[in-house]
Amino acid sequence: MKPIRLALLTAAGLVLRGVARAQTPEATAPAKAAGMSEQEVLFWLLMGLLGLLLGALLLVGITIVVQMKPQLRQLYDLPTVHNTWSGKVLGLLVGDATLVRGEYKDEMLDHDYDGIHEFDNDLPPWWKYGFGFTIVFAFVYVGYYHLTTKGQLQVAEYETEMRQAALLVSAGSDDPTKLTTYLALTTAADLGEGKSIYTTNCAPCHGANAEGKVGPNLTDEYWLHGGEVNHVYKTIKYGIPSKGMVAWKGKLSGKQILQVTSYALSLQGSNPANAKPPQGEKEVPGGKPVAGL
Known part of the structure:
Protein backbone atom coordinates (compact mmCIF):
# COMPACT_ATOMS: atom_id res chain seq x y z
CA MET A 1 0.00 0.00 0.00
CA LYS A 2 2.91 2.35 0.67
CA PRO A 3 4.02 2.69 -2.97
CA ILE A 4 0.43 3.36 -4.06
CA ARG A 5 0.00 6.12 -1.45
CA LEU A 6 3.32 7.65 -2.51
CA ALA A 7 2.28 7.65 -6.16
CA LEU A 8 -1.07 9.27 -5.34
CA LEU A 9 0.60 11.99 -3.27
CA THR A 10 3.10 12.68 -6.08
CA ALA A 11 0.31 12.97 -8.68
CA ALA A 12 -1.67 15.30 -6.42
CA GLY A 13 1.38 17.49 -5.93
CA LEU A 14 1.95 17.78 -9.69
CA VAL A 15 -1.69 18.73 -10.26
CA LEU A 16 -1.55 21.43 -7.55
CA ARG A 17 1.66 22.84 -8.99
CA GLY A 18 0.05 23.00 -12.44
CA VAL A 19 -3.00 24.83 -11.08
CA ALA A 20 -0.81 27.29 -9.20
CA ARG A 21 1.26 28.04 -12.31
CA ALA A 22 -1.87 28.48 -14.40
CA GLN A 23 -3.08 31.15 -11.98
CA THR A 24 0.08 33.27 -12.25
CA PRO A 25 -0.08 36.40 -14.48
CA GLU A 26 2.76 35.10 -16.68
CA ALA A 27 0.79 31.98 -17.51
CA THR A 28 -2.58 33.63 -17.97
CA ALA A 29 -1.48 36.55 -20.16
CA PRO A 30 -0.74 34.52 -23.32
CA ALA A 31 -3.94 32.53 -22.87
CA LYS A 32 -6.00 35.72 -22.82
CA ALA A 33 -4.27 37.08 -25.90
CA ALA A 34 -4.92 33.93 -27.95
CA GLY A 35 -8.25 32.93 -26.35
CA MET A 36 -11.71 33.09 -27.88
CA SER A 37 -14.64 35.16 -26.71
CA GLU A 38 -17.38 33.63 -24.60
CA GLN A 39 -19.76 33.64 -27.57
CA GLU A 40 -17.26 31.77 -29.73
CA VAL A 41 -16.62 29.21 -27.00
CA LEU A 42 -20.36 28.70 -26.54
CA PHE A 43 -20.90 28.40 -30.30
CA TRP A 44 -18.24 25.73 -30.77
CA LEU A 45 -19.43 23.92 -27.65
CA LEU A 46 -22.96 23.76 -29.02
CA MET A 47 -21.66 22.68 -32.45
CA GLY A 48 -19.63 19.93 -30.79
CA LEU A 49 -22.64 18.73 -28.80
CA LEU A 50 -24.80 18.80 -31.94
CA GLY A 51 -22.19 16.75 -33.80
CA LEU A 52 -22.05 14.22 -30.98
CA LEU A 53 -25.86 14.01 -30.93
CA LEU A 54 -26.10 13.46 -34.69
CA GLY A 55 -23.33 10.87 -34.54
CA ALA A 56 -25.10 9.06 -31.72
CA LEU A 57 -28.42 9.09 -33.60
CA LEU A 58 -26.72 7.76 -36.73
CA LEU A 59 -25.04 5.01 -34.74
CA VAL A 60 -28.34 4.07 -33.06
CA GLY A 61 -30.11 4.03 -36.41
CA ILE A 62 -27.48 1.78 -38.00
CA THR A 63 -27.61 -0.53 -35.00
CA ILE A 64 -31.41 -0.79 -35.20
CA VAL A 65 -31.32 -1.53 -38.93
CA VAL A 66 -28.65 -4.20 -38.48
CA GLN A 67 -30.49 -5.83 -35.59
CA MET A 68 -33.84 -5.74 -37.39
CA LYS A 69 -32.56 -6.71 -40.84
CA GLY A 102 -33.50 -0.08 -61.60
CA GLU A 103 -34.49 -3.56 -62.72
CA TYR A 104 -32.62 -5.55 -65.32
CA LYS A 105 -34.95 -7.54 -67.52
CA ASP A 106 -32.12 -9.18 -69.46
CA GLU A 107 -34.46 -9.56 -72.44
CA MET A 108 -32.43 -9.54 -75.62
CA LEU A 109 -33.88 -7.68 -78.59
CA ASP A 110 -34.20 -9.42 -81.94
CA HIS A 111 -31.77 -7.20 -83.88
CA ASP A 112 -28.03 -7.69 -84.07
CA TYR A 113 -25.44 -5.17 -85.29
CA ASP A 114 -21.94 -6.47 -85.99
CA GLY A 115 -22.23 -9.04 -83.26
CA ILE A 116 -23.44 -6.50 -80.69
CA HIS A 117 -26.58 -7.59 -78.87
CA GLU A 118 -28.89 -5.13 -77.15
CA PHE A 119 -30.91 -5.81 -74.03
CA ASP A 120 -34.30 -4.23 -73.43
CA ASN A 121 -33.49 -2.55 -70.10
CA ASP A 122 -34.95 0.68 -68.80
CA LEU A 123 -32.83 3.68 -67.95
CA PRO A 124 -31.69 3.77 -64.30
CA PRO A 125 -34.14 5.62 -62.04
CA TRP A 126 -31.43 7.98 -60.81
CA TRP A 127 -30.89 9.09 -64.42
CA LYS A 128 -34.63 9.65 -64.92
CA TYR A 129 -34.87 11.67 -61.70
CA GLY A 130 -31.91 13.80 -62.77
CA PHE A 131 -33.38 14.37 -66.23
CA GLY A 132 -36.73 15.37 -64.74
CA PHE A 133 -34.98 17.77 -62.38
CA THR A 134 -33.19 19.49 -65.30
CA ILE A 135 -36.53 19.97 -67.09
CA VAL A 136 -38.14 21.53 -64.02
CA PHE A 137 -35.06 23.68 -63.44
CA ALA A 138 -35.13 24.90 -67.07
CA PHE A 139 -38.76 26.03 -66.78
CA VAL A 140 -38.07 27.80 -63.47
CA TYR A 141 -34.93 29.47 -64.90
CA VAL A 142 -36.66 30.70 -68.07
CA GLY A 143 -39.65 31.93 -66.10
CA TYR A 144 -37.58 33.75 -63.49
CA TYR A 145 -34.90 35.29 -65.72
CA HIS A 146 -36.64 35.75 -69.10
CA LEU A 147 -40.40 35.96 -68.52
CA THR A 148 -40.79 37.75 -65.19
CA THR A 149 -37.41 39.55 -65.62
CA LYS A 150 -36.99 39.48 -61.84
CA GLY A 151 -33.60 37.85 -62.14
CA GLN A 152 -30.62 39.72 -63.60
CA LEU A 153 -28.88 38.24 -66.61
CA GLN A 154 -25.09 38.37 -66.95
CA VAL A 155 -24.88 41.82 -68.56
CA ALA A 156 -27.31 43.42 -66.09
CA GLU A 157 -25.57 41.74 -63.15
CA TYR A 158 -22.20 43.02 -64.37
CA GLU A 159 -23.53 46.57 -64.74
CA THR A 160 -25.05 46.45 -61.24
CA GLU A 161 -21.80 45.25 -59.72
CA MET A 162 -19.86 47.99 -61.52
CA ARG A 163 -22.24 50.64 -60.17
CA GLN A 164 -21.87 49.23 -56.67
CA ALA A 165 -18.09 49.18 -57.02
CA ALA A 166 -18.09 52.80 -58.19
CA LEU A 167 -19.84 53.80 -54.96
CA LEU A 168 -16.98 52.31 -52.95
CA VAL A 169 -14.34 54.31 -54.83
CA SER A 170 -13.56 57.84 -53.78
CA ALA A 171 -14.56 60.53 -56.24
CA GLY A 172 -11.33 62.46 -55.69
CA SER A 173 -8.20 62.70 -57.79
CA ASP A 174 -7.27 59.12 -56.88
CA ASP A 175 -10.37 57.60 -58.44
CA PRO A 176 -9.27 54.85 -60.88
CA THR A 177 -12.52 55.19 -62.84
CA LYS A 178 -11.88 58.88 -63.54
CA LEU A 179 -9.48 59.60 -66.41
CA THR A 180 -6.93 62.37 -65.91
CA THR A 181 -6.45 65.26 -68.35
CA TYR A 182 -2.65 65.54 -68.40
CA LEU A 183 -0.52 66.65 -71.31
CA ALA A 184 2.57 64.71 -72.30
CA LEU A 185 5.80 66.29 -71.05
CA THR A 186 8.27 67.32 -73.73
CA THR A 187 11.22 68.99 -72.01
CA ALA A 188 14.60 67.25 -72.13
CA ALA A 189 14.80 67.15 -68.32
CA ASP A 190 11.44 65.40 -67.95
CA LEU A 191 12.14 62.94 -70.76
CA GLY A 192 15.58 62.21 -69.33
CA GLU A 193 14.08 61.49 -65.92
CA GLY A 194 11.42 59.36 -67.58
CA LYS A 195 14.10 57.37 -69.40
CA SER A 196 15.93 56.74 -66.14
CA ILE A 197 12.74 55.51 -64.48
CA TYR A 198 11.90 53.36 -67.51
CA THR A 199 15.36 51.75 -67.59
CA THR A 200 15.17 50.87 -63.90
CA ASN A 201 11.58 49.68 -63.65
CA CYS A 202 10.08 49.00 -67.08
CA ALA A 203 12.88 47.66 -69.29
CA PRO A 204 12.91 44.13 -67.77
CA CYS A 205 9.39 43.52 -69.14
CA HIS A 206 9.14 45.90 -72.13
CA GLY A 207 12.75 45.79 -73.34
CA ALA A 208 15.54 48.33 -73.20
CA ASN A 209 14.18 50.08 -76.31
CA ALA A 210 10.49 49.37 -75.56
CA GLU A 211 10.55 46.65 -78.22
CA GLY A 212 8.52 44.34 -75.99
CA LYS A 213 9.55 41.21 -74.10
CA VAL A 214 7.16 39.81 -71.53
CA GLY A 215 5.16 43.00 -71.89
CA PRO A 216 3.93 44.42 -75.21
CA ASN A 217 5.84 46.53 -77.70
CA LEU A 218 5.40 50.24 -76.85
CA THR A 219 6.76 51.69 -80.08
CA ASP A 220 4.00 50.71 -82.52
CA GLU A 221 0.51 52.12 -82.97
CA TYR A 222 -1.29 49.25 -81.25
CA TRP A 223 -2.32 49.35 -77.61
CA LEU A 224 -4.07 46.93 -75.29
CA HIS A 225 -5.43 49.55 -72.91
CA GLY A 226 -5.25 52.78 -74.87
CA GLY A 227 -2.26 54.75 -76.14
CA GLU A 228 -3.34 58.29 -75.29
CA VAL A 229 -1.18 59.83 -72.57
CA ASN A 230 -3.88 59.64 -69.88
CA HIS A 231 -4.72 56.02 -70.69
CA VAL A 232 -1.05 55.06 -70.46
CA TYR A 233 -0.75 57.07 -67.24
CA LYS A 234 -3.70 55.15 -65.76
CA THR A 235 -2.25 51.79 -66.84
CA ILE A 236 1.09 52.56 -65.19
CA LYS A 237 -0.46 53.97 -62.03
CA TYR A 238 -3.06 51.26 -61.31
CA GLY A 239 -1.57 48.38 -63.28
CA ILE A 240 -3.34 45.47 -64.95
CA PRO A 241 -2.98 42.66 -62.36
CA SER A 242 -4.69 40.06 -64.55
CA LYS A 243 -1.94 40.48 -67.17
CA GLY A 244 1.02 40.84 -64.84
CA MET A 245 1.31 44.64 -65.10
CA VAL A 246 2.07 45.85 -61.59
CA ALA A 247 0.62 49.07 -60.16
CA TRP A 248 3.25 51.78 -59.61
CA LYS A 249 0.95 53.85 -57.43
CA GLY A 250 2.75 54.43 -54.13
CA LYS A 251 6.12 53.50 -55.67
CA LEU A 252 6.36 56.42 -58.06
CA SER A 253 4.96 59.92 -57.61
CA GLY A 254 2.40 61.36 -60.01
CA LYS A 255 5.14 63.46 -61.61
CA GLN A 256 7.37 60.42 -62.12
CA ILE A 257 4.52 58.39 -63.63
CA LEU A 258 3.81 61.19 -66.11
CA GLN A 259 7.52 61.46 -66.92
CA VAL A 260 7.87 57.75 -67.72
CA THR A 261 4.57 57.88 -69.62
CA SER A 262 5.82 60.77 -71.72
CA TYR A 263 9.13 59.01 -72.38
CA ALA A 264 7.37 55.83 -73.51
CA LEU A 265 5.17 57.80 -75.89
CA SER A 266 8.23 59.62 -77.25
CA LEU A 267 9.48 56.26 -78.55
CA GLN A 268 6.52 55.91 -80.94
CA GLY A 269 7.70 54.95 -84.41
CA SER A 270 11.31 54.31 -83.36
CA ASN A 271 11.18 50.80 -84.89
CA PRO A 272 13.69 49.05 -82.59
CA ALA A 273 15.32 45.78 -83.58
CA ASN A 274 13.57 42.52 -82.64
CA ALA A 275 10.31 44.36 -82.02
CA LYS A 276 7.48 42.25 -80.67
CA PRO A 277 4.46 41.83 -83.00
CA PRO A 278 1.59 44.32 -82.49
CA GLN A 279 -0.95 43.57 -79.76
CA GLY A 280 -4.32 45.13 -79.11
CA GLU A 281 -6.04 47.70 -81.31
CA LYS A 282 -4.66 50.52 -83.40
CA GLU A 283 -4.96 53.81 -81.56
CA VAL A 284 -7.40 56.24 -83.12
CA PRO A 285 -6.59 59.91 -82.46
CA GLY A 286 -9.20 61.43 -80.14
CA GLY A 287 -9.77 64.62 -78.24
CA LYS A 288 -6.74 66.42 -76.81
CA PRO A 289 -6.29 66.64 -73.04
CA VAL A 290 -6.94 70.06 -71.65
CA ALA A 291 -4.65 70.35 -68.64
CA GLY A 292 -1.05 69.79 -67.64
CA LEU A 293 0.55 68.44 -64.50
Missing part, protein backbone atom coordinates in the same frame (compact mmCIF):
# COMPACT_ATOMS: atom_id res chain seq x y z
CA PRO A 70 -34.19 -10.19 -40.81
CA GLN A 71 -37.60 -8.72 -39.88
CA LEU A 72 -37.19 -5.93 -42.47
CA ARG A 73 -36.31 -8.56 -45.09
CA GLN A 74 -39.48 -10.50 -44.31
CA LEU A 75 -41.53 -7.30 -44.59
CA TYR A 76 -39.81 -6.40 -47.85
CA ASP A 77 -40.57 -9.83 -49.37
CA LEU A 78 -44.32 -9.39 -48.91
CA PRO A 79 -46.01 -9.02 -52.36
CA THR A 80 -48.04 -6.05 -51.13
CA VAL A 81 -44.88 -4.21 -50.08
CA HIS A 82 -42.18 -5.37 -52.49
CA ASN A 83 -43.38 -3.51 -55.61
CA THR A 84 -44.46 -0.28 -53.93
CA TRP A 85 -42.30 2.85 -53.82
CA SER A 86 -42.07 2.68 -50.02
CA GLY A 87 -41.11 -0.96 -50.35
CA LYS A 88 -38.24 -0.02 -52.67
CA VAL A 89 -37.07 2.53 -50.08
CA LEU A 90 -37.20 -0.29 -47.54
CA GLY A 91 -35.16 -2.38 -49.97
CA LEU A 92 -32.28 0.08 -49.66
CA LEU A 93 -32.07 -0.81 -45.96
CA VAL A 94 -31.86 -4.54 -46.66
CA GLY A 95 -29.35 -4.30 -49.53
CA ASP A 96 -31.59 -4.10 -52.61
CA ALA A 97 -30.69 -1.01 -54.68
CA THR A 98 -33.50 -1.44 -57.21
CA LEU A 99 -34.85 2.04 -56.36
CA VAL A 100 -31.59 3.60 -57.56
CA ARG A 101 -30.24 1.01 -60.00
Whole structure:
Protein backbone atom coordinates (compact mmCIF):
# COMPACT_ATOMS: atom_id res chain seq x y z
CA MET A 1 0.00 0.00 0.00
CA LYS A 2 2.91 2.35 0.67
CA PRO A 3 4.02 2.69 -2.97
CA ILE A 4 0.43 3.36 -4.06
CA ARG A 5 0.00 6.12 -1.45
CA LEU A 6 3.32 7.65 -2.51
CA ALA A 7 2.28 7.65 -6.16
CA LEU A 8 -1.07 9.27 -5.34
CA LEU A 9 0.60 11.99 -3.27
CA THR A 10 3.10 12.68 -6.08
CA ALA A 11 0.31 12.97 -8.68
CA ALA A 12 -1.67 15.30 -6.42
CA GLY A 13 1.38 17.49 -5.93
CA LEU A 14 1.95 17.78 -9.69
CA VAL A 15 -1.69 18.73 -10.26
CA LEU A 16 -1.55 21.43 -7.55
CA ARG A 17 1.66 22.84 -8.99
CA GLY A 18 0.05 23.00 -12.44
CA VAL A 19 -3.00 24.83 -11.08
CA ALA A 20 -0.81 27.29 -9.20
CA ARG A 21 1.26 28.04 -12.31
CA ALA A 22 -1.87 28.48 -14.40
CA GLN A 23 -3.08 31.15 -11.98
CA THR A 24 0.08 33.27 -12.25
CA PRO A 25 -0.08 36.40 -14.48
CA GLU A 26 2.76 35.10 -16.68
CA ALA A 27 0.79 31.98 -17.51
CA THR A 28 -2.58 33.63 -17.97
CA ALA A 29 -1.48 36.55 -20.16
CA PRO A 30 -0.74 34.52 -23.32
CA ALA A 31 -3.94 32.53 -22.87
CA LYS A 32 -6.00 35.72 -22.82
CA ALA A 33 -4.27 37.08 -25.90
CA ALA A 34 -4.92 33.93 -27.95
CA GLY A 35 -8.25 32.93 -26.35
CA MET A 36 -11.71 33.09 -27.88
CA SER A 37 -14.64 35.16 -26.71
CA GLU A 38 -17.38 33.63 -24.60
CA GLN A 39 -19.76 33.64 -27.57
CA GLU A 40 -17.26 31.77 -29.73
CA VAL A 41 -16.62 29.21 -27.00
CA LEU A 42 -20.36 28.70 -26.54
CA PHE A 43 -20.90 28.40 -30.30
CA TRP A 44 -18.24 25.73 -30.77
CA LEU A 45 -19.43 23.92 -27.65
CA LEU A 46 -22.96 23.76 -29.02
CA MET A 47 -21.66 22.68 -32.45
CA GLY A 48 -19.63 19.93 -30.79
CA LEU A 49 -22.64 18.73 -28.80
CA LEU A 50 -24.80 18.80 -31.94
CA GLY A 51 -22.19 16.75 -33.80
CA LEU A 52 -22.05 14.22 -30.98
CA LEU A 53 -25.86 14.01 -30.93
CA LEU A 54 -26.10 13.46 -34.69
CA GLY A 55 -23.33 10.87 -34.54
CA ALA A 56 -25.10 9.06 -31.72
CA LEU A 57 -28.42 9.09 -33.60
CA LEU A 58 -26.72 7.76 -36.73
CA LEU A 59 -25.04 5.01 -34.74
CA VAL A 60 -28.34 4.07 -33.06
CA GLY A 61 -30.11 4.03 -36.41
CA ILE A 62 -27.48 1.78 -38.00
CA THR A 63 -27.61 -0.53 -35.00
CA ILE A 64 -31.41 -0.79 -35.20
CA VAL A 65 -31.32 -1.53 -38.93
CA VAL A 66 -28.65 -4.20 -38.48
CA GLN A 67 -30.49 -5.83 -35.59
CA MET A 68 -33.84 -5.74 -37.39
CA LYS A 69 -32.56 -6.71 -40.84
CA PRO A 70 -34.19 -10.19 -40.81
CA GLN A 71 -37.60 -8.72 -39.88
CA LEU A 72 -37.19 -5.93 -42.47
CA ARG A 73 -36.31 -8.56 -45.09
CA GLN A 74 -39.48 -10.50 -44.31
CA LEU A 75 -41.53 -7.30 -44.59
CA TYR A 76 -39.81 -6.40 -47.85
CA ASP A 77 -40.57 -9.83 -49.37
CA LEU A 78 -44.32 -9.39 -48.91
CA PRO A 79 -46.01 -9.02 -52.36
CA THR A 80 -48.04 -6.05 -51.13
CA VAL A 81 -44.88 -4.21 -50.08
CA HIS A 82 -42.18 -5.37 -52.49
CA ASN A 83 -43.38 -3.51 -55.61
CA THR A 84 -44.46 -0.28 -53.93
CA TRP A 85 -42.30 2.85 -53.82
CA SER A 86 -42.07 2.68 -50.02
CA GLY A 87 -41.11 -0.96 -50.35
CA LYS A 88 -38.24 -0.02 -52.67
CA VAL A 89 -37.07 2.53 -50.08
CA LEU A 90 -37.20 -0.29 -47.54
CA GLY A 91 -35.16 -2.38 -49.97
CA LEU A 92 -32.28 0.08 -49.66
CA LEU A 93 -32.07 -0.81 -45.96
CA VAL A 94 -31.86 -4.54 -46.66
CA GLY A 95 -29.35 -4.30 -49.53
CA ASP A 96 -31.59 -4.10 -52.61
CA ALA A 97 -30.69 -1.01 -54.68
CA THR A 98 -33.50 -1.44 -57.21
CA LEU A 99 -34.85 2.04 -56.36
CA VAL A 100 -31.59 3.60 -57.56
CA ARG A 101 -30.24 1.01 -60.00
CA GLY A 102 -33.50 -0.08 -61.60
CA GLU A 103 -34.49 -3.56 -62.72
CA TYR A 104 -32.62 -5.55 -65.32
CA LYS A 105 -34.95 -7.54 -67.52
CA ASP A 106 -32.12 -9.18 -69.46
CA GLU A 107 -34.46 -9.56 -72.44
CA MET A 108 -32.43 -9.54 -75.62
CA LEU A 109 -33.88 -7.68 -78.59
CA ASP A 110 -34.20 -9.42 -81.94
CA HIS A 111 -31.77 -7.20 -83.88
CA ASP A 112 -28.03 -7.69 -84.07
CA TYR A 113 -25.44 -5.17 -85.29
CA ASP A 114 -21.94 -6.47 -85.99
CA GLY A 115 -22.23 -9.04 -83.26
CA ILE A 116 -23.44 -6.50 -80.69
CA HIS A 117 -26.58 -7.59 -78.87
CA GLU A 118 -28.89 -5.13 -77.15
CA PHE A 119 -30.91 -5.81 -74.03
CA ASP A 120 -34.30 -4.23 -73.43
CA ASN A 121 -33.49 -2.55 -70.10
CA ASP A 122 -34.95 0.68 -68.80
CA LEU A 123 -32.83 3.68 -67.95
CA PRO A 124 -31.69 3.77 -64.30
CA PRO A 125 -34.14 5.62 -62.04
CA TRP A 126 -31.43 7.98 -60.81
CA TRP A 127 -30.89 9.09 -64.42
CA LYS A 128 -34.63 9.65 -64.92
CA TYR A 129 -34.87 11.67 -61.70
CA GLY A 130 -31.91 13.80 -62.77
CA PHE A 131 -33.38 14.37 -66.23
CA GLY A 132 -36.73 15.37 -64.74
CA PHE A 133 -34.98 17.77 -62.38
CA THR A 134 -33.19 19.49 -65.30
CA ILE A 135 -36.53 19.97 -67.09
CA VAL A 136 -38.14 21.53 -64.02
CA PHE A 137 -35.06 23.68 -63.44
CA ALA A 138 -35.13 24.90 -67.07
CA PHE A 139 -38.76 26.03 -66.78
CA VAL A 140 -38.07 27.80 -63.47
CA TYR A 141 -34.93 29.47 -64.90
CA VAL A 142 -36.66 30.70 -68.07
CA GLY A 143 -39.65 31.93 -66.10
CA TYR A 144 -37.58 33.75 -63.49
CA TYR A 145 -34.90 35.29 -65.72
CA HIS A 146 -36.64 35.75 -69.10
CA LEU A 147 -40.40 35.96 -68.52
CA THR A 148 -40.79 37.75 -65.19
CA THR A 149 -37.41 39.55 -65.62
CA LYS A 150 -36.99 39.48 -61.84
CA GLY A 151 -33.60 37.85 -62.14
CA GLN A 152 -30.62 39.72 -63.60
CA LEU A 153 -28.88 38.24 -66.61
CA GLN A 154 -25.09 38.37 -66.95
CA VAL A 155 -24.88 41.82 -68.56
CA ALA A 156 -27.31 43.42 -66.09
CA GLU A 157 -25.57 41.74 -63.15
CA TYR A 158 -22.20 43.02 -64.37
CA GLU A 159 -23.53 46.57 -64.74
CA THR A 160 -25.05 46.45 -61.24
CA GLU A 161 -21.80 45.25 -59.72
CA MET A 162 -19.86 47.99 -61.52
CA ARG A 163 -22.24 50.64 -60.17
CA GLN A 164 -21.87 49.23 -56.67
CA ALA A 165 -18.09 49.18 -57.02
CA ALA A 166 -18.09 52.80 -58.19
CA LEU A 167 -19.84 53.80 -54.96
CA LEU A 168 -16.98 52.31 -52.95
CA VAL A 169 -14.34 54.31 -54.83
CA SER A 170 -13.56 57.84 -53.78
CA ALA A 171 -14.56 60.53 -56.24
CA GLY A 172 -11.33 62.46 -55.69
CA SER A 173 -8.20 62.70 -57.79
CA ASP A 174 -7.27 59.12 -56.88
CA ASP A 175 -10.37 57.60 -58.44
CA PRO A 176 -9.27 54.85 -60.88
CA THR A 177 -12.52 55.19 -62.84
CA LYS A 178 -11.88 58.88 -63.54
CA LEU A 179 -9.48 59.60 -66.41
CA THR A 180 -6.93 62.37 -65.91
CA THR A 181 -6.45 65.26 -68.35
CA TYR A 182 -2.65 65.54 -68.40
CA LEU A 183 -0.52 66.65 -71.31
CA ALA A 184 2.57 64.71 -72.30
CA LEU A 185 5.80 66.29 -71.05
CA THR A 186 8.27 67.32 -73.73
CA THR A 187 11.22 68.99 -72.01
CA ALA A 188 14.60 67.25 -72.13
CA ALA A 189 14.80 67.15 -68.32
CA ASP A 190 11.44 65.40 -67.95
CA LEU A 191 12.14 62.94 -70.76
CA GLY A 192 15.58 62.21 -69.33
CA GLU A 193 14.08 61.49 -65.92
CA GLY A 194 11.42 59.36 -67.58
CA LYS A 195 14.10 57.37 -69.40
CA SER A 196 15.93 56.74 -66.14
CA ILE A 197 12.74 55.51 -64.48
CA TYR A 198 11.90 53.36 -67.51
CA THR A 199 15.36 51.75 -67.59
CA THR A 200 15.17 50.87 -63.90
CA ASN A 201 11.58 49.68 -63.65
CA CYS A 202 10.08 49.00 -67.08
CA ALA A 203 12.88 47.66 -69.29
CA PRO A 204 12.91 44.13 -67.77
CA CYS A 205 9.39 43.52 -69.14
CA HIS A 206 9.14 45.90 -72.13
CA GLY A 207 12.75 45.79 -73.34
CA ALA A 208 15.54 48.33 -73.20
CA ASN A 209 14.18 50.08 -76.31
CA ALA A 210 10.49 49.37 -75.56
CA GLU A 211 10.55 46.65 -78.22
CA GLY A 212 8.52 44.34 -75.99
CA LYS A 213 9.55 41.21 -74.10
CA VAL A 214 7.16 39.81 -71.53
CA GLY A 215 5.16 43.00 -71.89
CA PRO A 216 3.93 44.42 -75.21
CA ASN A 217 5.84 46.53 -77.70
CA LEU A 218 5.40 50.24 -76.85
CA THR A 219 6.76 51.69 -80.08
CA ASP A 220 4.00 50.71 -82.52
CA GLU A 221 0.51 52.12 -82.97
CA TYR A 222 -1.29 49.25 -81.25
CA TRP A 223 -2.32 49.35 -77.61
CA LEU A 224 -4.07 46.93 -75.29
CA HIS A 225 -5.43 49.55 -72.91
CA GLY A 226 -5.25 52.78 -74.87
CA GLY A 227 -2.26 54.75 -76.14
CA GLU A 228 -3.34 58.29 -75.29
CA VAL A 229 -1.18 59.83 -72.57
CA ASN A 230 -3.88 59.64 -69.88
CA HIS A 231 -4.72 56.02 -70.69
CA VAL A 232 -1.05 55.06 -70.46
CA TYR A 233 -0.75 57.07 -67.24
CA LYS A 234 -3.70 55.15 -65.76
CA THR A 235 -2.25 51.79 -66.84
CA ILE A 236 1.09 52.56 -65.19
CA LYS A 237 -0.46 53.97 -62.03
CA TYR A 238 -3.06 51.26 -61.31
CA GLY A 239 -1.57 48.38 -63.28
CA ILE A 240 -3.34 45.47 -64.95
CA PRO A 241 -2.98 42.66 -62.36
CA SER A 242 -4.69 40.06 -64.55
CA LYS A 243 -1.94 40.48 -67.17
CA GLY A 244 1.02 40.84 -64.84
CA MET A 245 1.31 44.64 -65.10
CA VAL A 246 2.07 45.85 -61.59
CA ALA A 247 0.62 49.07 -60.16
CA TRP A 248 3.25 51.78 -59.61
CA LYS A 249 0.95 53.85 -57.43
CA GLY A 250 2.75 54.43 -54.13
CA LYS A 251 6.12 53.50 -55.67
CA LEU A 252 6.36 56.42 -58.06
CA SER A 253 4.96 59.92 -57.61
CA GLY A 254 2.40 61.36 -60.01
CA LYS A 255 5.14 63.46 -61.61
CA GLN A 256 7.37 60.42 -62.12
CA ILE A 257 4.52 58.39 -63.63
CA LEU A 258 3.81 61.19 -66.11
CA GLN A 259 7.52 61.46 -66.92
CA VAL A 260 7.87 57.75 -67.72
CA THR A 261 4.57 57.88 -69.62
CA SER A 262 5.82 60.77 -71.72
CA TYR A 263 9.13 59.01 -72.38
CA ALA A 264 7.37 55.83 -73.51
CA LEU A 265 5.17 57.80 -75.89
CA SER A 266 8.23 59.62 -77.25
CA LEU A 267 9.48 56.26 -78.55
CA GLN A 268 6.52 55.91 -80.94
CA GLY A 269 7.70 54.95 -84.41
CA SER A 270 11.31 54.31 -83.36
CA ASN A 271 11.18 50.80 -84.89
CA PRO A 272 13.69 49.05 -82.59
CA ALA A 273 15.32 45.78 -83.58
CA ASN A 274 13.57 42.52 -82.64
CA ALA A 275 10.31 44.36 -82.02
CA LYS A 276 7.48 42.25 -80.67
CA PRO A 277 4.46 41.83 -83.00
CA PRO A 278 1.59 44.32 -82.49
CA GLN A 279 -0.95 43.57 -79.76
CA GLY A 280 -4.32 45.13 -79.11
CA GLU A 281 -6.04 47.70 -81.31
CA LYS A 282 -4.66 50.52 -83.40
CA GLU A 283 -4.96 53.81 -81.56
CA VAL A 284 -7.40 56.24 -83.12
CA PRO A 285 -6.59 59.91 -82.46
CA GLY A 286 -9.20 61.43 -80.14
CA GLY A 287 -9.77 64.62 -78.24
CA LYS A 288 -6.74 66.42 -76.81
CA PRO A 289 -6.29 66.64 -73.04
CA VAL A 290 -6.94 70.06 -71.65
CA ALA A 291 -4.65 70.35 -68.64
CA GLY A 292 -1.05 69.79 -67.64
CA LEU A 293 0.55 68.44 -64.50
